[in-house]
Amino acid sequence: MTVLLEAKNLHITFGAVKAANGVDLHIDEGEFLAIIGPNGSGKTTFLNLCTGYIRPSEGEVYLDGKPITRLPPRTIARKGIARAFQIPQLFLDQTVLTNLMLAIASREGLWQVGKALGRPAYRDEAMALLAMFNLADCAPTLASTLPEGRRKLVDIAIALALKPRLVLLDEPTSGVSALERFALMETLMGALRQAKVSALFVEHDMDVVERYADRVVVWEAGRVMAEGKPEAVFKDARVIENVIGVA
Ligand SMILES: Nc1ncnc2c1ncn2[C@@H]1O[C@H](COP(=O)(O)OP(=O)(O)OP(=O)(O)O)[C@@H](O)[C@H]1O
Numbered sequence: 001m002t003v004l005l006e007a008k009n010l011h012i013t014f015g016a017v018k019a020a021n022g023v024d025l026h027i028d029e030g031e032f033l034a035i036i037g038p039n040g041s042g043k044t045t046f047l048n049l050c051t052g053y054i055r056p057s058e059g060e061v062y063l064d065g066k067p068i069t070r071l072p073p074r075t076i077a078r079k080g081i082a083r084a085f086q087i088p089q090l091f092l093d094q095t096v097l098t099n100l101m102l103a104i105a106s107r108e109g110l111w112q113v114g115k116a117l118g119r120p121a122y123r124d125e126a127m128a129l130l131a132m133f134n135l136a137d138c139a140p141t142l143a144s145t146l147p148e149g150r151r152k153l154v155d156i157a158i159a160l161a162l163k164p165r166l167v168l169l170d171e172p173t174s175g176v177s178a179l180e181r182f183a184l185m186e187t188l189m190g191a192l193r194q195a196k197v198s199a200l201f202v203e204h205d206m207d208v209v210e211r212y213a214d215r216v217v218v219w220e221a222g223r224v225m226a227e228g229k230p231e232a233v234f235k236d237a238r239v240i241e242n243v244i245g246v247a
Pocket of ligand 1: 017042043
């Protein structure tokens with residue numbers, strides 16, 4: 001296995017809260033890694049540390065063995081780490097197709113909207129991305145009118161428009177009904193496999209983690225308290241007591 005991303009001894013404190021208190025974690029190429037843990041344990045902080053949104057007071061994050069810790073978010077994104085958020089970051093007054101085309105244009109450094117939207121190559125690439133997520137029929141739909149599950153998928157399709165090697169997903173199934181979660185995950189995992197992208201996803205639904213994660217990392221008070229295959233981790237008494245029992 002080749003290590004893609006590695007965090008070593010990350011620390012960050014907000015006031016009295018140690019949101020990262022010695023985080024050590026790696027993700028292998030091709031891996032789907034889930035992060036679980038109680039509210040406020042520092043999961044989102046870790047995503048922020050990996051993407052340059054905040055900087056640790058101590059420790060390093062490495063991509064392909066090279067430190068990225070102090071690079072600006074745009075540079076880190078260009079190096080291959082993309083992010084999708086708990087609340088999708090779409091232009092709600094634009095169509096799904098326009099959202100995708102603008103993401104592709106920004107990757108290419110083309111900031112003139114009129115020119116970007118006139119490029120057939122961008123349109124073709126956007127439609128191919130949407131097809132990967134079974135969303136081709138949504139291309140002309142206004143983003144504001146999409147149901148939550150589809151909006152999340154469009155947001156992830158936009159993250160893939162950056163051609164990342166690793167995508168960080170903050171609660172991909174939140175706000176989606178229990179019935180729809182597996183369908184959303186099937187589509188999402190299918191698209192990630194097709195794009196050969198590794199994923200790290202924060203998730204509160206243990207059924208989703210058990211079914212879709214290759215490995216799970218358990219967060220507690222700013223650090224990793226357990227990790228391993230979901231079936232093994234979910235039998236760990238400490239995890240049951242501190243995380244699953246309180247989820
Ligand atoms: N920018 C910030 N400024 C101040 N405090 C912050 C900041 N970011 C996070 N925190 C605090 O750090 C702690 C960890 O927050 P974080 O959002 O990383 O937890 P989480 O595990 O993702 O929680 P949740 O599951 O509720 O999303 C919390 O106490 C939070 O209030």
